[in-house]
Structures are given as structure tokens and as C-alpha cells.
Amino acid sequence: MNIIASSLQGAAMSITPMIDREPLLDIRNLRIEFRGKSETVVAIPDLSFKVMPGESYGLVGESGCGKSTTAMAIMGYLGATGVVAGGSIRFNGNQLVDAAPKELRSIRGRQIAMVYQDPMSALNPVKTIGAQLAEVPLLHMGASKKDAMAMAEAMLADVRLPDPGDMMKRYPHQLSGGQQQRVVIAMALLAKPSLLLLDEPTTGLDVTVEAAVIDLIEELRQRYSTSLLFISHNLGLIAESCDRLGIMYSGEMVEEGTTSEVFRRPKHPYTRGLIDCIPDITGDKRSRTLAAIPGSIPLPQERPQGCLFGPRCSSFVSGLCDRPDLALEPASEEHLVRCVRWPEISAGEATVAPVETQMIARSTAITLSDVNRLYPVGRRKTVKANEAVSFEAATAEIVALVGESGCGKSTLARIVTGLDKATSGEIRMAGENIAELQASERPRALLQQIQMIFQNPDSTLNPSHSAAFSIRRSIKKFGIRKGKAEIEQRVRELLEMVRLSPAVADRKPNQLSGGQKQRIAIARAFAAEPSLIVADEPVSALDVSVQAAVVTLLLDIQREKHATMLFISHDLALVRHVADKVVVMYLGKIMEQGTVEEVFSEGAHPYTEALLSAIRSPHPDEAPRERIRLSGETPSAVNVPAGCRFATRCHRKLGSICDTAPPPLRKMSDTHEILCHIDQADLAARPSVLAFAEKA
Incomplete structure (x- = not known):
């Protein structure tokens, strides 16, 4: 066990003055195009930034802003249609654009390495961990097989994996997500690269595993004097891990500076919008709403003239902000911003009014008593997914279930919704014990009362049917409205409720953004007019700005409909904002439960x-x-x-x-x-x- 005190600010490593130092990575006026048969898409129109030796540089922005494309260009992995159409990428003084394949091979893996978001996509499922790690020193360092295996085992110890010798013999599927990510980090660091690219390296990991992985990366960075290019949409992670950062929007840099300066005094409206989207652990839904950024990033072929953020900016002034060739200009020493109005735009806190709360009579909506879910494995073994789980939720109350992967949260959600059934125990709702009744065995009225919002709307929206069809089907199934006209009117009401244009009704899932798809999923859930909503990680796959909008929407609807909600999440800051009550689970059992104030502020x-x-x-x-x-x-x-x-x-x-x-x-x-x-x-x-x- 390791208990440490962290200043959390910037990175542990102080910023060395850049005077008289040559950058390790120098990107200037980079233009990236994807050339198809019918059209050319300009993914990155003009991008410049530098990463200094020993520095950790963060690249931040919503999905589609060009962060990963930039990393892939550095590695030379743009694919068959991707082209660096202009500018330069210099590493250690060497030009990577149009470099000979042999020269690139000597740099990739040896001097520049990359850690991907999904470790399973970087690991070969049919090779042992040892064999895959040994390939690095064999290929890039000319080591013998014996030395390569020894180096691989030593690196597994460096990334703090238990029993490295045994780990060398395992296959990727035999490792947990956190272990897989440590193996990928070990593989990247084996050749002791000068630059490590990290593309969302902790997305999908539990909060405790994420913390350990980030600590490990920082420790190894210090040990090997490695520079980092850290790509993430998690601003808290960037604030704690990076010396400097750049904020990207639609393929261009809109703000750049030291981490402390940008977070303390953000100049660009987009940067301030991203920061305002983040839930605050010292406040909740009663003290503030999450200030979502309206709209979405424009498609590359639909970029506006002038400020690319203009259509979403409340400070936009026609004739000023839409003039061409807006340049990055210094706001202070080592702080650049691409905004003509930054001196006159206040950088103060967002002025968000407290939310008015309604006092309603609280009766018990659902009660769980000693719920057990056991799965037999073979003849003598049993998986104890849930054991003696007991808690209750009142009408219009939001109860958050938190804990690491495998703690039993989702199993419990499946039992409540009838997708699975309990082995024993009681779940009482509307006077009935539904614990051992699957959905097919429950009365229609009870099915209507319990609805679920899943983590990934793509897995629950039929790709062949329109948004309106998905909502309409729920209305028809439970007889909420009769007749075609009434049903269509209800579809329009639900789309308006989730703040979607009527034009979205006829679109299929592949024509919708992630946030729009989740809004359709929410509309479909509330179409049944349920009294209980089970939300299983409903916003974890969304950008921070879209997440803020969806959470605010979900809370508004829940408050209006007086619905009870079981909210499953691994994001504790979000739980602090959303929940009235918190249930903490570990390995199938409840470790703690109480009001959100008690769990977050007391023993x-x-x-x-x-x-x-x-x-x-x-x-x-x-x-x-x-x-x-x-x-x-x-x-x-x-x-x-x-x-x-x-x-x-x-x-x-x-x-x-x-x-x-x-x-x-x-x-x-x-x-x-x-x-x-x-x-x-x-x-x-x-x-x-x-x-x-x-x-x-």
C-alpha cells in the first residue's frame, strides 16, 4: 500500500526555462488531409507546438478535434488515405515528414513509442506477454533472445506487476485491464524512448487503477527522463500530470501555456467552457448546474470563417470574430490564445444560478433485502456476484452505486430490471417481490415502471431504425398513447423534452452524434413514463462537454417526473454532483452507504x-x-x-x-x-x- 501527499498541480516536475533549449518534438504549420475518391477532408489545417526534453505536454479537446490524428502523424500511421500535405514534424532535429522508411523504422519504437487507449488492440492475443515484450529489444536493440527475455521480465517488475516471471507466461486475456495497460507501458518503455505518446491511456480503467497507472507513468518518466505527449479529454488528469498544455479545437490550437497558468487564468472561451463542464467535488446539483457548451465541433468541410469556435461562443461578434487568419497571440509570457476578444472577456467563474429544489413527500420506491446472486462454475465452485445486498431508494431520490469493475453494480442493475434474477433475497416494488422474476415473468405494468439507460447507446439502438421508431415503439408497447396522431405528438414532445430538433426524428443512429444517441436513449426510457430509472454508466463514453449537457438534461427530467434513479458510475466527482445517496460496493458486498454528504465528508x-x-x-x-x-x-x-x-x-x-x-x-x-x-x-x-x- 502506498499513501502519498500530492501537490497535484501541473506535474511533479517543475518547468525548466525554454531559453537556449532545442525542442525534442517541433511541429510547425502541420496540415493533414485524408484524400478519398470524391473529396479531400482537411483534418488538421494548420497546427504548431513543441515538446521540450523531459517535459510532459498535454493535448486537450473534444472528440474530433484532431488530437489522435496528430499523434498518428507523428508515428507515421495515417493510413492509406492520410497525407501530411504541409508543414513539418521534427524530432530531435530530424524531419519525419517524407523521411525514408528505414530512417522511420529506426525512430519508431526505439526513440518514439506510443501507448494506445485500448491495450487489447496493441497486444497479440495468441502470443505470451514475454514473447511480445521481448520483440522490442530483439528488433530495436539487437539483443540476444536470452537478454531480451531478461530485459522484458525486469521491465514488468519496473511497472509493478506481481510475479513478473509468471506474468511472462500469460496471454493477454488472462490479465485485468489495469495489468494489460501496464504491459503496454512496459512495451513502450523497453527501448527507453525519448518521447512517449499517450493516447487516452486510462480511458475505461477504474478510478483506482487509473490513479496507479498515472503515478507509474510519472515515476518512469522521471527515471528514464522521457518526454510525454499526453492526449486526454480528462482535464483533471492533465492538470495533475502535465507541465504545459495545448487546447485543440477543430484541428487548430486555440490556447497554449503552462498548466497552472491556463487552468488559473483561461483566456479562450472554449477552454473556460471545458473547465466549467467539470463536476466539482465541493458542490452538488443543488448548488450549481453543469455549464454545458452548446452545439458541437463542426465537420472539417463545414468549418466557419474566422474563429472556428464562433458558432458556439456566447461572446462572438460579427465583423470581428469572423475575420480570416486569426492568429495565436501572447496573453502573457508562455501563454498564447487564438481569440481577438480575450482581453475584454472576463475569466471569472461561470455565473450559474443555484437549482431550485422541490419538496415532495418521500415514500419508499424500491427496497432490496439480502439480495444474493450466485453463478455456479463447474461442479463445486460458485461466483458470488452479489451477497446480502440491502438498501432502499425513496421516490424521486437518486441512489448512486459505485465501485471498481467486478464489484457487482451491473449485476444488481440487471436483476432490478429483470435482465437477470436473484438467487435469493427480496426486491420489493409496488408491493411485489421481483427479485426472482425475470422480465418475461413480470406483469406489463411493472415492466413499464422500470426502464434502463445503458452505457453505450449503439448497443441498444437498432441501426436499421430511425430515432422516432425507437421512441414510438416504447409508447406503443405500453399503451401510453392511442392512435397514430397521439403517438406522433408524444414522439415530438419527447424529442423536445431531450432538447433535440424534430429534424432528428427520421435519422438513423449512424447519422447521430454520441450525445444525440444518448438523448434518444433517454427519451425512449422516459416514453414509458417509468417510476424507476436504472442508469448504467450513462455518460462515461461521452466527451466532458456532452456529458455535462446529458447529465443536466437527465437531472432536469428526473426532477420534473419525480422518478427514482439508480445511477451506476465510476466517476466519483460526477456522483458527488448527481446523487442524493451513495452505495459503495466491493466484490459483491456493500462496504458503505449513506447520504452523499456523509459518504464524501465524514468518516x-x-x-x-x-x-x-x-x-x-x-x-x-x-x-x-x-x-x-x-x-x-x-x-x-x-x-x-x-x-x-x-x-x-x-x-x-x-x-x-x-x-x-x-x-x-x-x-x-x-x-x-x-x-x-x-x-x-x-x-x-x-x-x-x-x-x-x-x-x-
Whole structure:
């Protein structure tokens, strides 16, 4: 277990003055085109930035802004239709554009390496980890097979994977997501490259795994003096990991500067919009709404004249902001901005009015009592997906289920919605026990009352049918409206409710953006007029700006309809903003539950502490706070620990009692419970890991 205090601001490495230093990576006036048979798409019209030796440089922006395309151009992986049509990419003084293939091969992998978003796409499923890692020193360093295998095993130890010798013999599918990503990092660092490109390296990882991976990257960066080009849409991650950053929009740089300067004093309206989209762990839905950026990034062939952000900017002035050739200009030393109005636009906090809350009579909407879900594996083994799960949700209340992958959140959601059934226990709703009833066995009225919003709308929207068809089908199925005219009127009302134009009705999923598809999924769920919504990671696949818009929309509708919601998420900052009550799960059991204020601000379960300490903040002035890094992997649900489920990873473990005896339930208050051997007074006396942040 590793507990550290982190200043969190910029990176751990201070910025060295750039005077008299040559950049390691120098991109100037880069233009990237994708040339098809019928048209040419200009993905990057004109991009310039530098990465200095030993520096961590962040590249930030929404999906479609050109971040990954830039990284692929550096690596020379633009594909058959991608072309660098202008400008230069210089690495260590060498021109990479139009370089000979032999020269590029000597640079890629050896001097420049890349860590991709999806580790499984970078690992060969039919080769062992050892064989794949050994290829790097064999190919790029001329090592013997014996030396290559030794170097590979040593690097696995460097990335803190347990039992490197055994890990060398495993195949990718035998590793967890966090382990796979560490292997990919090990592969990238084996040749000790001067520059490491990181393309969303922690997307899809649990918050605790993400924290450990980012700490590892920073540690290895310091050890090997490696420069980083860090691509991410996670501003908190960039704020803590990078020395400088560039904000990209529609293929061009709109702001650049030191991390602390850009986050403290953002100049471009787009940068401020991105920052305002982020949930704040010191506030919630009652104190502020998330300020979403209206509209979306223009298609390359539809870029406006002048400021590309103009159509979405509230400060746009015709005749000024739409003039051609707007250049990056200095706002201060080492701070550049592409905005003609930046001196007169206030950089203060967003003026968002507090949300008015309605007082409604709270009755119990759903009660879970000792719910168990066991899956037999073979003749003698059993997967304990859920064990003795008990909690309740009141009418119009949002209960968040949080925990790492494999903790049982989604299994519980499937049981509640009837996609699976409990092995034992009770789930009471509308006077009926639905725990052991799958959807096909439930009465129609009950099916109507419970609806689900999934993480990926692509997997639930039929690609052959229009948006209106998906909504219309739900209305017809439950008889919400009768007659064609009434049904079509209801479709229009629901599209308006989720703030979509009527023009969207006839479009198919492939003609919609990610945010539009999720809005259709929300409209379809509420078309049944349910009393309970189960939202399983409903915004995790969306950009931060789209996420803010969808979350605000979801909260507005939930508030208006007085619907109860089970909100599943691994984003603790988002949970702090959305939830009324929080249930923390680990390995199938509830470790802690209470109001959102109790769980985030009072004595907490050690596992909850670790989850909260992994929240990353984009506030440079935040005071240092404790970081808790969990060691090891979550035990198998087939062979759970005999005592406390969390004992094998706990940083506050008392001793053998935690390994052998089930922990007692500590009643911290009428609404706050913690399952732990630690004495109740000691739990209550420990300050929140977020206490420093709240004081700042």
C-alpha cells in the first residue's frame, strides 16, 4: 500500500526555462488531409507546438478535434488515405515528414513509442506477454533472445506487476485491464524512448487503477527522463500530470501555456467552457448546474470563417470574430490564445444560478433485502456476484452505486430490471417481490415502471431504425398513447423534452452524434413514463462537454417526473454532483452507504477513502491532499476472502481478524452504515481525504 501527499498541480516536475533549449518534438504549420475518391477532408489545417526534453505536454479537446490524428502523424500511421500535405514534424532535429522508411523504422519504437487507449488492440492475443515484450529489444536493440527475455521480465517488475516471471507466461486475456495497460507501458518503455505518446491511456480503467497507472507513468518518466505527449479529454488528469498544455479545437490550437497558468487564468472561451463542464467535488446539483457548451465541433468541410469556435461562443461578434487568419497571440509570457476578444472577456467563474429544489413527500420506491446472486462454475465452485445486498431508494431520490469493475453494480442493475434474477433475497416494488422474476415473468405494468439507460447507446439502438421508431415503439408497447396522431405528438414532445430538433426524428443512429444517441436513449426510457430509472454508466463514453449537457438534461427530467434513479458510475466527482445517496460496493458486498454528504465528508470505509482519494481535480490552487494507492488486484469472486472482502488490499488493516472474521456493521448515523472491523469512534474521528480540498 502506498499513501502519498500530492501537490497535484501541473506535474511533479517543475518547468525548466525554454531559453537556449532545442525542442525534442517541433511541429510547425502541420496540415493533414485524408484524400478519398470524391473529396479531400482537411483534418488538421494548420497546427504548431513543441515538446521540450523531459517535459510532459498535454493535448486537450473534444472528440474530433484532431488530437489522435496528430499523434498518428507523428508515428507515421495515417493510413492509406492520410497525407501530411504541409508543414513539418521534427524530432530531435530530424524531419519525419517524407523521411525514408528505414530512417522511420529506426525512430519508431526505439526513440518514439506510443501507448494506445485500448491495450487489447496493441497486444497479440495468441502470443505470451514475454514473447511480445521481448520483440522490442530483439528488433530495436539487437539483443540476444536470452537478454531480451531478461530485459522484458525486469521491465514488468519496473511497472509493478506481481510475479513478473509468471506474468511472462500469460496471454493477454488472462490479465485485468489495469495489468494489460501496464504491459503496454512496459512495451513502450523497453527501448527507453525519448518521447512517449499517450493516447487516452486510462480511458475505461477504474478510478483506482487509473490513479496507479498515472503515478507509474510519472515515476518512469522521471527515471528514464522521457518526454510525454499526453492526449486526454480528462482535464483533471492533465492538470495533475502535465507541465504545459495545448487546447485543440477543430484541428487548430486555440490556447497554449503552462498548466497552472491556463487552468488559473483561461483566456479562450472554449477552454473556460471545458473547465466549467467539470463536476466539482465541493458542490452538488443543488448548488450549481453543469455549464454545458452548446452545439458541437463542426465537420472539417463545414468549418466557419474566422474563429472556428464562433458558432458556439456566447461572446462572438460579427465583423470581428469572423475575420480570416486569426492568429495565436501572447496573453502573457508562455501563454498564447487564438481569440481577438480575450482581453475584454472576463475569466471569472461561470455565473450559474443555484437549482431550485422541490419538496415532495418521500415514500419508499424500491427496497432490496439480502439480495444474493450466485453463478455456479463447474461442479463445486460458485461466483458470488452479489451477497446480502440491502438498501432502499425513496421516490424521486437518486441512489448512486459505485465501485471498481467486478464489484457487482451491473449485476444488481440487471436483476432490478429483470435482465437477470436473484438467487435469493427480496426486491420489493409496488408491493411485489421481483427479485426472482425475470422480465418475461413480470406483469406489463411493472415492466413499464422500470426502464434502463445503458452505457453505450449503439448497443441498444437498432441501426436499421430511425430515432422516432425507437421512441414510438416504447409508447406503443405500453399503451401510453392511442392512435397514430397521439403517438406522433408524444414522439415530438419527447424529442423536445431531450432538447433535440424534430429534424432528428427520421435519422438513423449512424447519422447521430454520441450525445444525440444518448438523448434518444433517454427519451425512449422516459416514453414509458417509468417510476424507476436504472442508469448504467450513462455518460462515461461521452466527451466532458456532452456529458455535462446529458447529465443536466437527465437531472432536469428526473426532477420534473419525480422518478427514482439508480445511477451506476465510476466517476466519483460526477456522483458527488448527481446523487442524493451513495452505495459503495466491493466484490459483491456493500462496504458503505449513506447520504452523499456523509459518504464524501465524514468518516469513511477504507475502500471509500481509496476511491475518493483517486478523484482528480482541475484546480491548480487546491491544497495538497492524501493519496491512497491500492496494491494488488481484486480477489476472484469465486474465492472470496473469508473475513473482510477488502482485507487483502486495505491500508488500515487491523490484523488477522480482518482476514478471518466477517466485519460488523457500524451504524454511524440513522442513514450512514459502514461494514468494517475498525472501531466506530476511530472511523468517525478520521478526517475525510477530501478535507484539504474543501478547505482550499
